[in-house]
Amino acid sequence: xxxxxxxxxxxxxxxxxxxxxxxxxxxxxxxxxxxxxxxxxxxxxxxxxxxxxxxxxxxxxxxxxxxxxxxxxxxxxxxxxxxxxxxxxxxxxxxxxxxxxxxxxxxxxxxxxxxxxxxxxxxxxxxxxxxxxxxxxxxxxxxxxxxxxxxxxxxxx
Amino acid sequence: xxxxxxxxxxxxxxxxxxxxxxxxxxxxxxxxxxxxxxxxxxxxxxxxxxxxxxxxxxxxxxxxxxxxxxxxxxxxxxxxxxxxxxxxxxxxxxxxxxxxxxxxxxxxxxxxxxxxxxxxxxxxxxxxxxxxxxxxxxxxxxxxxxxxxxxxxxxxxxxxxxxxxxxxxxxxxxxxxxxxxxxxxxxxx
Numbered sequence: 001x002x003x004x005x006x007x008x009x010x011x012x013x014x015x016x017x018x019x020x021x022x023x024x025x026x027x028x029x030x031x032x033x034x035x036x037x038x039x040x041x042x043x044x045x046x047x048x049x050x051x052x053x054x055x056x057x058x059x060x061x062x063x064x065x066x067x068x069x070x071x072x073x074x075x076x077x078x079x080x081x082x083x084x085x086x087x088x089x090x091x092x093x094x095x096x097x098x099x100x101x102x103x104x105x106x107x108x109x110x111x112x113x114x115x116x117x118x119x120x121x122x123x124x125x126x127x128x129x130x131x132x133x134x135x136x137x138x139x140x141x142x143x144x145x146x147x148x149x150x151x152x153x154x155x156x157x
Numbered sequence: 158x159x160x161x162x163x164x165x166x167x168x169x170x171x172x173x174x175x176x177x178x179x180x181x182x183x184x185x186x187x188x189x190x191x192x193x194x195x196x197x198x199x200x201x202x203x204x205x206x207x208x209x210x211x212x213x214x215x216x217x218x219x220x221x222x223x224x225x226x227x228x229x230x231x232x233x234x235x236x237x238x239x240x241x242x243x244x245x246x247x248x249x250x251x252x253x254x255x256x257x258x259x260x261x262x263x264x265x266x267x268x269x270x271x272x273x274x275x276x277x278x279x280x281x282x283x284x285x286x287x288x289x290x291x292x293x294x295x296x297x298x299x300x301x302x303x304x305x306x307x308x309x310x311x312x313x314x315x316x317x318x319x320x321x322x323x324x325x326x327x328x329x330x331x332x333x334x335x336x337x338x339x340x341x342x343x344x345x346x
Contacts, residue, residue, distance in 0.1 A: 031299045033295075036299050036303070095308055113292050115303070137325055137328040138324075140328070
């Protein structure tokens with residue numbers, strides 16, 4: 001196992017939680033301020049990708065195991081689909097915003113605009129798991145069979 | 158119009174069936190490419206030129222990659238050939254792009270002059286006027302993405318889901334056979 005720079009490890013350990021919280025904020029306030037499920041999910045995944053790059057895929061795999069990331073991906077997709085089907089049953093058309101019609105919240109407040117925050121959460125969860133899985137697998141796969149070669153060349157530069 | 162659409166659809170269905178049942182891999186790739194070009198023409202007829210452009214770009218790139226891969230797999234390889242025709246083709250392509258851009262640019266709306274000013278029935282005006290009232294979302298971009306055009310977003314999410322699924326399928330098989338680190342990762346699942 002090669003050595004990673006102590007500074008990079010320390011800074012990334014401090015930075016990752018803040019990136020994670022920022023991602024959560026982008027998802028939760030997606031219907032009020034710029035953001036939403038897609039960018040927020042990518043930011044959430046990037047917190048873990050930072051750990052993956054700076055501290056290795058073993059550490060990142062401990063923080064977010066493959067199986068759990070896969071479950072996030074599946075759950076997000078299924079919740080989005082379930083909301084769409086519920087809209088068909090309760091709102092009359094597929095993906096109808098039935099919650100907004102049933103409980104119209106105060107505009108500009110966190111609990112408003114019906115199914116939009118729910119879908120944002122689902123998409124965020126889905127993108128988080130999916131992007132992390134893709135990057136993890138791409139980092140494991142190296143032509144020539146040395147999975148850490150990419151990280152080594154990165155450190156030497 | 159309808160006859161044209163129906164014949165295009167019939168053409169695409171026939172090409173898809175050929176792609177499934179043909180013996181040669183390269184014929185299957187070309188037939189699948191024909192399906193893609195057919196759907197691009199359908200998008201153009203249904204007045205969705207943005208989708209048609211996206212479809213044709215993706216289709217060309219995927220077709221080139223797939224043909225190269227199939228030729229490589231079957232051991233035939235791609236002949237290099239003389240460089241003259243290729244340079245001429247590239248020059249012709251650049252000329253065509255230049256001419257079409259010169260025709261298209263004056264027709265684009267000027268910066269700071271939204272489409273809804275010129276066309277009163279444009280949906281953008283409707284979204285801006287009634288978006289907050291209908292969806293309750295203060296962020297109109299999110300309102301369009303997840304309410305007015307939620308079906309689009311579902312498609313995008315499906316694309317990412319399928320892409321990750323495909324990447325995992327291909328890469329995990331490769332990792333099981335070649336790279337040692339892949340095995341422990343697989344063992345955790």
